[in-house]
Amino acid sequence: MTPLTVHRGRVFPLDRADVDTDQIIPKQFLKRIQRTGFGQFLFYDWRFEPDGREREFPLNEPRYREATILLARRNFGCGSSREHAPWALLDYGFRVLVAPSFADIFYNNCFQNGILPVVLPEATLDDLFVRASGPEPLTLEVDLPAQVIRGAGEPIPFEIDEFRKDALIRGLDEIGRTLHASDLIDAYEKTRCQDFLAPVH
Amino acid sequence: MAKTMLDKIWEDHVVARSPGEPDLIYIDLHLVHEVTSPQAFEGMRAAGRRVRRPERTFATEDHNVPTDPVPVVRDPIAREQLEALEANCREFGIRLLDMKSPERGIVHVVGPEQGLTQPGMTIVCGDSHTSTHGAFGALAFGIGTSEVEHVLATQCLRQSRPQSFEVRIEGKRPQGVTAKDIILGVIGRLTVSGAQGTVVEYTGEAIRALSMEERMTVCNMSIEMGARAGMVAPDETTFRYVHGRPFAPKGKDFDRAVAAWSRLPSDPGAVYDRVEVIRIEDLAPQVTWGTHPGMVGPVTGRVPDPSSARAPEERLAMERALAYMGLEPGTPLEAIPLDRVFIGSCTNARLEDLRLAARAVRGRRVAPHVRAMVVPGSELVRRAAEAEGLDEIFTQAGFEWRHAGCSMCLGMNPDILRPGERCASTSNRNFEGRQGRGGRTHLVSPLMAAAAAIAGHFVDVRQWELSDLPARGMSA
Ligand code: SF4
Numbered sequence: 001m002t003p004l005t006v007h008r009g010r011v012f013p014l015d016r017a018d019v020d021t022d023q024i025i026p027k028q029f030l031k032r033i034q035r036t037g038f039g040q041f042l043f044y045d046w047r048f049e050p051d052g053r054e055r056e057f058p059l060n061e062p063r064y065r066e067a068t069i070l071l072a073r074r075n076f077g078c079g080s081s082r083e084h085a086p087w088a089l090l091d092y093g094f095r096v097l098v099a100p101s102f103a104d105i106f107y108n109n110c111f112q113n114g115i116l117p118v119v120l121p122e123a124t125l126d127d128l129f130v131r132a133s134g135p136e137p138l139t140l141e142v143d144l145p146a147q148v149i150r151g152a153g154e155p156i157p158f159e160i161d162e163f164r165k166d167a168l169i170r171g172l173d174e175i176g177r178t179l180h181a182s183d184l185i186d187a188y189e190k191t192r193c194q195d196f197l198a199p200v201h
Numbered sequence: 202m203a204k205t206m207l208d209k210i211w212e213d214h215v216v217a218r219s220p221g222e223p224d225l226i227y228i229d230l231h232l233v234h235e236v237t238s239p240q241a242f243e244g245m246r247a248a249g250r251r252v253r254r255p256e257r258t259f260a261t262e263d264h265n266v267p268t269d270p271v272p273v274v275r276d277p278i279a280r281e282q283l284e285a286l287e288a289n290c291r292e293f294g295i296r297l298l299d300m301k302s303p304e305r306g307i308v309h310v311v312g313p314e315q316g317l318t319q320p321g322m323t324i325v326c327g328d329s330h331t332s333t334h335g336a337f338g339a340l341a342f343g344i345g346t347s348e349v350e351h352v353l354a355t356q357c358l359r360q361s362r363p364q365s366f367e368v369r370i371e372g373k374r375p376q377g378v379t380a381k382d383i384i385l386g387v388i389g390r391l392t393v394s395g396a397q398g399t400v401v402e403y404t405g406e407a408i409r410a411l412s413m414e415e416r417m418t419v420c421n422m423s424i425e426m427g428a429r430a431g432m433v434a435p436d437e438t439t440f441r442y443v444h445g446r447p448f449a450p451k452g453k454d455f456d457r458a459v460a461a462w463s464r465l466p467s468d469p470g471a472v473y474d475r476v477e478v479i480r481i482e483d484l485a486p487q488v489t490w491g492t493h494p495g496m497v498g499p500v501t502g503r504v505p506d507p508s509s510a511r512a513p514e515e516r517l518a519m520e521r522a523l524a525y526m527g528l529e530p531g532t533p534l535e536a537i538p539l540d541r542v543f544i545g546s547c548t549n550a551r552l553e554d555l556r557l558a559a560r561a562v563r564g565r566r567v568a569p570h571v572r573a574m575v576v577p578g579s580e581l582v583r584r585a586a587e588a589e590g591l592d593e594i595f596t597q598a599g600f601e602w603r604h605a606g607c608s609m610c611l612g613m614n615p616d617i618l619r620p621g622e623r624c625a626s627t628s629n630r631n632f633e634g635r636q637g638r639g640g641r642t643h644l645v646s647p648l649m650a651a652a653a654a655i656a657g658h659f660v661d662v663r664q665w666e667l668s669d670l671p672a673r674g675m676s677a
Binding site for chain 2: 016017018020022023026027028030031032033034035045050073074075078079080081082083086101103104105108109112113161162163174175178179181182184185188189192193194196197198199200
């Protein structure tokens with residue numbers, strides 16, 4: 001996982017609430033068995049006609065094309081648990097997502113892939129949306145160690161779980177970390193697993 | 202201290218706890234399917250890891266599987282995904298119900314049916330509707346592919362403890378109102394993000410009166426209001442359902458299990474982080490009119506007017522939804538004509554669902570302009586329904602009778618809507634393009650879907666005469 005510390009990038013405002021993972025990546029693109037190459041399918045039905053021509057959609061505008069920070073509305077990433085959604089966002093180039101709230105599974109999935117989801121109050125988001133939707137593109141600097149966003153007036157502080165922050169900054173593999181606790185898992189299995197559970201094979 | 206069921210199951214599964222870190226919790230059952238697992242197995246291989254507990258891992262093929270009698274996967278990429286799962290299960294020693302297995306079906310139908318799903322367990326799957334299994338008093342939730350890999354490698358997950366949310370359903374359910382209508386009504390009331398960060402425990406007399414299959418329908422859609430999981434406390438109904446199933450504890454073990462399971466329900470006086478009480482005696486059958494499950498209303502109602510929205514953002518969302526759905530504000534929901542009807546999915550394709558639908562269909566004909574299909578949730582459901590003659594009731598009425606799979610719930614197999622087609626569906630998501638690009642989905646109960654297929658538009662099933670089923674149906 002690529003570590004994330006201070007990220008500077010262009011902002012893309014997606015002014016819709018309840019954007020579900022079916023919109024982020026439609027199911028016809030879930031059949032690949034790799035983790036990469038999903039960026040071309042991001043928001044596919046919004047960005048493209050069925051024949052592959054581009055549609056009128058903000059992300060297709062030159063000023064947003066190179067964006068790496070996504071502004072979204074409440075409940076972003078609801079619906080299916082597909083990790084293809086963060087894979088598509090990451091592969092397209094997004095490293096930071098900012099919204100008033102995220103769906104739980106999606107929120108977890110972001111951290112697993114080195115994407116930082118930032119939760120900010122609605123009012124702060126409203127202001128960012130105004131700034132990012134103007135004729136001049138907005139560039140922000142997201143400083144994870146300091147937990148602030150700079151570039152839109154006063155620096156905007158944000159909250160994040162320490163454990164997750166640390167993992168993002170160091171680009172840590174969570175599995176490796178858990179495997180360090182193998183002896184605890186062994187002990188749990190010996191003493192606490194309910195013995196009436198039949199093996200399933 | 203009085204504990205909630207969530208407290209008890211959580212504490213039972215904590216492997217390690219350190220300040221400032223999410224808990225490391227043990228996973229009792231890991232269900233796997235072809236769409237969300239290939240990258241996880243690939244990661245395992247790349248790191249040279251083995252599956253820690255193959256005997257607590259169980260795989261099915263369901264999302265991509267065609268619903269023809271002999272499924273032939275023509276889509277080369279779908280085939281690659283299915284073959285990858287087969288190869289991965291062989292390599293890592295995991296039991297798989299593959300496409301040819303007589304017990305195969307949708308993962309959330311098969312788990313309970315095989316007795317894999319049991320009270321008090323932690324259950325995960327790379328699929329958001331894992332919440333279904335909470336109907337047994339288990340803590341069951343969907344995870345992403347990285348977490349699938351984490352569980353394969355460690356049988357554990359790092360999780361912050363969610364909040365507990367009691368949703369108490371009071372009152373007697375009116376005639377013609379099903380478990381699906383109850384959960385759609387709850388989502389309409391609490392909104393699609395109203396339960397975020399929580400595990401919902403459904404309580405109250407209306408829930409206690411539900412069968413296991415109905416409880417599964419309710420828990421299945423918990424994710425549609427943003428809940429991490431949904432659950433119902435286990436009781437006699439639960440124990441009776443689990444008893445005798447292939448992977449359920451047997452004999453003395455079963456008695457010991459029941460003793461343990463009986464201690465799971467929340468203690469009297471346990472305090473939930475949130476409580477909501479919803480009465481259902483006036484609930485009508487529900488129909489969604491928009492592009493998420495919270496855009497829902499009674500069948501007797503009308504398509505709402507965006508100008509009635511409370512906030513500009515909501516008005517915008519409503520306008521967009523109505524444009525996508527091709528609906529005019531003020532149209533009575535009963536006047537909406539349909540092109541397709543889909544009875545299926547992990548929400549509503551169990552035997553009781555099919556029986557209920559058959560009661561509306563028997564002796565009637567599907568409207569000439571409607572194409573209707575029934576896709577049983579598993580092959581066992583299909584065979585049980587055929588033994589009762591339900592397939593004949595459906596086919597005589599003009600329904601297609603298919604084999605098991607996720608099918609048109611998400612249209613990853615060849616069953617999809619064409620652009621602009623309007624469908625009454627018993628599934629759980631009416632998102633844009635969910636059943637096929639440009640397709641328009643209305644979520645309803647199996648009873649409502651069946652009646653809509655006959656009438657060619659939505660109807661209030663409370664007004665309908667329902668047939669009795671043939672006598673052989675009564676024995677099962
Ligand atoms: S039936 Fe639909 S919701 Fe259920 S597991 Fe299959 S695709 Fe997902």
